[in-house]
Amino acid sequence: MKKLMLAAATLALTAGMGLAAPVRIASEGAYPPYNLINDKGDLDGFDIDVGNEICKRAELECVWVKNDWDSILPNLKSSNYDAIMAGMSITDERKQEIDFTQNYLPPAASAYAALSADTNVGEGAVVAAQTATIQAAHVAESGATLLEFATPDETVAAVRNGEAQAAFADKDFLEPVVAESNGELSWVGEDVALGGGLGVGIRKSDTELRDKMDAAITSMKEDGTLNGLIEKWFNETGMYFGPDGTGVPKAEAKITPPAS
Amino acid sequence: MFEYCADPKSLEGLVWLSCYLTSGTHMQFYASFGTVLLLLAITAPIALLFGFGGALAARSQVPPLRWFGKIYTAMVRGVPDIVFFMFVPIALDQLFEYLRSRVYCDTSVPVRQGSDFVVCAAAKLPRATSPEWMHDAYGFFLAVLAFSIVFGAFAANVLYGAMNAVPAAQLETAEAYGMTRRQMNRRILIPQMWAYAVPGLSNLWMILIKATPLLFLLGVEDIVYWARQLGASKTSSFAYPHPDWRLYYFLAILIFYLLMTAISERVLRRLMRHLTKGQATLAGEAMRKAAA
Amino acid sequence: MSCGQTILDYGLRAIGIGEKLLPRTEFDLCTQVTLIGSGLIWNLYFGFFALLFGFFLANALAMAKASARPWIRKPAEGFIFLFRGSPLFIQFFLAYQLFVLLPRAGIEIFGITVATGWLTKAWAGALIVLILNTTAYSAEIFYGALQTVPKGDLEAADAYGMTGWKRFRRIVWPTMMRLAWPAYTNEAIFLFHATTLVFFSSFPAFAQQGDALYYANYFADKTFNPFVAYPIVAVYFILLTLVLISLFGLVNRRLNRHLPGAAKRIRYRPQLIR
Incomplete structure (x- = not known):
């Protein structure tokens, strides 16, 4: 009996070694179009499409994990998953704690959305932003009063009900919200460029893992697939990758639409 | 779910609603009610067990054990439960993985690399190769354990009080019969204590029900998580765009909890009546008189 | 930065006095203890005022529940069931959503415009929820105590010719308080613990001014180490609980001063109440 159990144990061990562990990638699922939960209940969005393509090219088996934004970094650090793709901007502050791949989206503009275009968003204004984002840090430093919410959606709700004068978030997130508000919401002031674009966060x-994913992103940039995915998920005015890897307008970019 | 739901944007009114309420995300929302009930069903007995151990430890004659029991029972009085929930699951997770890493990994590699907590693949819980449901189950298991530890301390308070409420004369008689401490506990103390413990335990059950929304802080996808997710306003990039409907979702949750507490109250009142029957307590005496 | 300077900068940060930005790089023990301690101001604020208002409302509600008239009793019972039967967490969520729905411009009542914007702020909105919640729990405690006022006391009052308000003020109410006090002490402790939920439900933190748990969460987030910040909160709350127990103990001694030997320590059984 004992021998049998021992044999079973060795078998399990070798089986475990032969199979490469899948890479677990975390996303939030509450920040469309970067990441969202579609109506089937699955994770979907730009991050997920890019991630799947990276995994295909790096020949990794990937599994997606949902995780709330506020605990997304601690859980990476305690190895509950291996990578973060959740619309996370590359910043110096985060770089002290985790590594990033090269960016898979050029530095995107952040923007203020408010009920009227001449709203004050500087000194004395109350501006809503999601907790622990680069936008929240920017508002705290801008002299405006920061009103923090756990999810990006609540920041927009706070503007609608007048609790905050403006919401500050990634422009690509606010774009459909403002467009579909029937003129209720409008842009305020100039766009602000924050961070170094979106990167995959890795321990x-x-x-x-970082080198493998980096290589995959490089190849996606070269053949234009990454631009294809940007085109699929974002609007016309967004930034695309130029031949040298910097952000360029759509007209100057090489775009290869995704296969399906 | 239904055939006619293929193109939600063309639907209107009740038909739209019927499709909306049966979408994949809503199914997961309904299932999360089951998650809450499951947590209650698993946590209650485990917490009772912890409480039992805690109460016996607090009455122990071995000083270190007694101190442990006293501290354990006292901790819930001083510290809000939410503070425990914020770090107990992480602490447990890292503790388990650390212990496993001492057995399965090369022990010369430190688990703390900078501020990263890293153990080798063999010590990982659950293993990275495990299917996704194992990861969910493990997260749920940690939540159950965190709840059980906190509510075990509450239960220990109740049971400790109940054990002290057993008349001293009963225990003295047992001692006079030459019973050992173990025999006294098993034959005299524990059987008699239940009648005193039930009111406190019923109250504890009600507190436990009302603590379950905290599950979402522990990373479990419970009803609060889904209510926030589904109620948030949806732009037309979703199949079912709608404005901010969180109020309705939270009203639904409120009704769920009111039902849960109302049913529990009714059942517990019955149980109490059953238990006090024939007991030599005030309530038992009142019942006897009422019948006579 | 010296610890004294840190205390000057962040000691009152939770109410907006001192440094505008939260610490970014300095996460030493002194900074954590100071900032979390400053957050405790909010817990004290919520707990104190909720208890203060809740106490009077609960007395009224307990009387209403004990009333013989159904049109007074039924609403009181419904109110108590609603707030005792549902989680405080959900109450916060719902209240916030409801307050948000109120018209921004204010409501017109008899030609006077009443502003509503302040209701969505934590200092007012969350306080209202806490007041209503503790009112329901305390009312149930007071009601229970009222039912156990000894018959002999009432008969003695009758014998002295006391009736109505006088009988209530001099006999019924003091006895009810005396009987309810141990349970009410536990309710107070629980209420202070419950104040940590405010910024974790849906009330937003304004200008990063939050309670003790809010700042502990901030530090745990920045340092990736939950094992320092949360225990600091725990220690603060243990101290707070001890202070509460001794303060309520003083009142208890006064309530029981006429009873020989009864004014000893109250036995606290937190689990028996909520």
Whole structure:
């Protein structure tokens, strides 16, 4: 009996070694079009499409994990998953804690949305932003009063009900919200460029995974697939990758639409 | 779900609503009610067990054990439960993985690399190769454990009080009969204590029900998570665009909890009546008199 | 930065005095203890005022529940069931959503415009929820105590010719308080614990001014180490609980001063109440 159990144990061990562990990627699912829960109840969005393509090219088996935004970094650090693709901007502050791949979306503009276009968003204004985002940090430093919410959706709700004078978030997130508000919401002031674009967040101790994913992103940039995915998920005015890897307008970019 | 739901944008009124309420996300929302009930069903007995251990430890004659029991029972009085929930699951997770890493991994590699907590693949819980449901189940397991530890401390308070309420004369008589402490506990103390413990335990059950919305802080996709997710306003990039409907979803949750507490209250009142029957307590005496 | 300077900068940060930005790089123990301690101001504020208003409302509600007239009793019972039967967490969520629905411009009542904007702020909205919640729980405690006022006390009052308001003020109410006090102490402790939920439900933190748990969460988020910040909150709350127990103990001694030997320590059984 004992022998049998031992044999079973070795079998399980070798089986575990032969199979490469899947890479677990976390996303929030509450930040369309970057990541969202579609009506089937699955994760969907730009992050997910890019992630799947990266995994295909790097020959990794990937699994998606839903995780709330406010605990998304701690859970990466305690190895509950291996990567974050949740519309996370590359910033110096985050770089001290985790590693990023090169960006898979050029530095995107953040923008203020408010009930009227001449709203004050500087000194003395109350501006809503999602907790622990670069936008929240920017508002705190801008002299405006920061009103923090756990999800990006609540920031827009706060503007609608007048609790905050403006919401500050990624422009690509606010774009459909403003467009579909029937003129209720409008843009305020100039767009603000924050961060170094979106990157895949990876533990500092996990350099192997970072290099693999980096290589995959490079190849996606070269053949224009990444631009194809940007075209699929974002509107016309968004930024695309130029031949040298910097952000360029759509007209100057090489775009390969996704296969399906 | 229904055939006619293929193109939601063309639907209107009740038909639209019937499709909306049976979408995949809503199915997961309904299932999350089951998650809450499951948590209650699993946590209650485990917490009772923890409470039992805690109460016996607090009465122990071995000082370290007694101190442990006293501290355990006292902790819920001083510290809000939500504070425990914020770090107990992480602490447990890291503790389990640390212990496993001492067995399965190369022990010369530190688990703390900078601020990263890393153990080798063999010590990972659950293993990275495990199917997704294992990861969900493990997260749920941690939540159950965190709830059980906190509510075990509450239960220990109740049971400790109940054990002290058993008349001293009963225990003295047992001692006079030459019973050992173990025998006294098993034969005299524990059987008699239940009648005193039930009111406190019923109250505890009500507190437990009302603590379940905190599940979403523990990363479990419970009804609060889905209510926030589904109620948030949806732009037309979704199949079922709608404005902010969180109020309605939270009203539904409120009704769920009111029902849960109302039913529990009714059942517990019956149970109490059943238990006090024939007991030498005030309520038992009142019942006897009423019948006579 | 010295610890004294930190205390000057962040000691009152939770109410908007001192440094405008939260610490970004300095996460030493002194900073954490100071900022979390400053957050405790909010917990004290919520707890104190909820207890204060709740106490009077609960007395009225307990009387209403004990009333013989159904049109007074039924609404009181419904109110108590609603707030005791549902989680405080959900009450916060719902209240916030309801307050948000109120018209921004204010409501017109008899030609006077009443502003509503302040209701969505945590200091007012969350306080209202806490007041209503503790009112329901305390009313149930007071009601229970009222039912157990000894018959002999009432008969003695009758013998002295006391009736109505005088009988209530001099006999019924003091006895009810005396009987309810241990349970009410527990309710107070629970209420202070419950104040930590405010910024974790849906009330937004204004200008990063939050309670103790809000700042602990901020530090745990920045340092990736939950094992320092949360225990600090725990220690603060243990101290707060001890202070509460001794304060309520003083009142208890006064309530029981006429009873020989009864004014000893109250036995706290938190689990028996909520």
